[in-house]
Amino acid sequence: MPADPRLDRLANATLLVPFESYDAPTWVLDGLAGGMAGVCLFHNNIADTEQVARLNAQLGEAAEAPLISLDEEGGDVTRIGQRRGSGYPGNAALGAVDDADLTRAVHRSLGAQLRRLGFTMDLAPSADVNTEAENPGIGTRSFGADAALVSRHTAAAVSGLQEGGVAACAKHFPGHGATRQDSHLELPVVGADRELLFERELKPFQAAIEAGVRSILTAHIRLPELGLSGPATLAPSVVSGLLRTELGFDGAIVTDAIEMEGVSARIGIPEAAVQALIAGCDLLCLGRFVYADGVAAVRRAITEAVAEGRLSAERLEEAAWRTSQLRAWTADRPTAEVAEHIGLDSARRAVRVEGELGSLRDPVVVEIDAPPGIAVGEVPWGLSPWFPGTRRLDAAAADAAEVLEAARSRDLVVVVRDAHRYPDTREFVDELCRLRPELVVVEMGLPAWRPRCRAHISTYGAARVNGQSAAELLGAPAGASVG
Known part of the structure; x- marks a missing residue:
């Protein structure tokens, strides 16, 4: 036809x-x-x-x-x-x-x-x-x-x-x-x-x-x-x-x-x-x-x-x-102004802290890897732009003793993303908290699970501005930009 x-x-x-x-x-x-x-x-x-x-x-x-x-x-x-x-x-x-x-x-x-x-x-x-x-x-x-x-x-x-x-x-x-x-x-x-x-x-x-x-x-x-x-x-x-x-x-x-x-x-x-x-x-x-x-x-x-x-x-x-x-x-829609700082300002308003954060001593930052959702794709997340020595670990293969040794004389910050969805992540973080209860956990997904630790920070997302809002609380300079 x-x-x-x-x-x-x-x-x-x-x-x-x-x-x-x-x-x-x-x-x-x-x-x-x-x-x-x-x-x-x-x-x-x-x-x-x-x-x-x-x-x-x-x-x-x-x-x-x-x-x-x-x-x-x-x-x-x-x-x-x-x-x-x-x-x-x-x-x-x-x-x-x-x-x-x-x-x-x-x-x-x-x-x-x-x-x-x-x-x-x-x-x-x-x-x-x-x-x-x-x-x-x-x-x-x-x-x-x-x-x-x-x-x-x-x-x-x-x-x-x-x-x-x-x-x-x-x-x-x-x-x-x-x-x-x-x-x-x-x-x-x-x-x-x-x-x-x-x-x-x-x-x-x-x-x-x-x-x-x-x-x-x-x-x-x-x-x-x-x-x-x-x-x-x-x-x-x-x-x-x-x-x-x-x-x-x-x-x-x-x-x-x-x-x-x-x-x-x-x-x-x-x-x-x-x-x-x-x-x-x-x-x-x-x-x-x-x-x-x-x-x-x-x-x-x-x-x-x-x-x-x-x-x-x-x-x-x-x-x-x-x-x-x-x-x-x-077609030909009128446009508004781009508000340059509104993203970071609103991310700062969203971040929540449970527990006593206090001031941290040159923190060691460790991130627990989480697979990206298909809709999300491979987009950078975490705190490494503000803490250059940050390590990304696989919870199933990570060694808690090795992590604690690396942070022996410094504060320890553990970053997770949707920990409630990953048993290996929860088990590993629980072990770290048991051995070192004064550590700080940063949750960059949904804060549906909270471990026993000194302080728990919830960012409600893993956007760059969410990461920066958490990093500032941990001692990174306010307003620091991503390279």
Whole structure:
């Protein structure tokens, strides 16, 4: 069957694609000229601010108001801060401060910075209520475990980002905070019934809608209490029913990455894309590694589904229209000012100390390694920029006696990240605390576990500014910069 140029263009209008390099390849520029909605940038597309600003300018010239997006949450999930760590604290730190005006100001500055770099859409904030401490995918990306707190800060973050000049995208609908699995690898389960869902998970999304959020991103989660055997992203009852009809959201509905195992493992990426459109999604975020051939396969699957009558032309036209409305909103947005010191100032406000810290004598700093989450990637964390002799250890292989000997005449600081999730880390830190109870522990993840020690510092995140806020408490010079 010959290609239908009109259908191809409509299909293109639903695609948010990745690409493989620091420069825009021809297939991306041609795709944008052919109606493709936009791109999503990842670590592999960003070398530094100058390079990404040039890249985004090139992308912006390829079509009228393409969506140039990224996952920039601040805190642990950062793309523009990939080499040094983010200059903004993440949601958990802002939730710990619990000042909605501050959250709005932080996100206004972040949005303004992104807009200056040429971005028009930010796949943030996370509106998930993190009620499960063992959650491997959310954690410090959430403002907290209380629905009311998460709601007011989600609304503030949405307002701030959009005042900064970029379209916000609240995620992961209908809520990823009560899971114990990572949807990058499998299909997580949320065991909430309809009543609990409305009381807990959906409140932040309602707040985001009331704040005028331009887009909402779906979660690849299963809700058995609602009768779902597959992911919410592919469920008309969730996307068209719950979000569009019951909550009254009239903006663009975006999928989480279609290449994630939680949505496409059993049916493949092209079929998952088709089913997401049928369910009511408007914009398909294809993921990190779906390049030219994969994009062509998705486009072909969409047009074939229309030809077969599985996907109505009206539904595809509606998705393309909603995406065009989002693009039009991003065009020529006024931008706010970047507040130069707000990231560090807010991280300092978030840090908490339990116990008696006192003054430390030339501390020996030891970090216990923790694997990065897939959403986070390889981003620097820890205190080594302020304490150059810092050592990074594997808890399973570390020798407590050797660590204590190295710090025999000096204070000892042990840095962990989400220690509650790693038994080897807890066992090793407990042993150190038993042998030397006057040591100090710094937790740079969720402070869900606290060992018996002299003092416990919680930063509520591992961004560069979170690290600096802890380092200053430990005696590093205030205002010291990362090299």
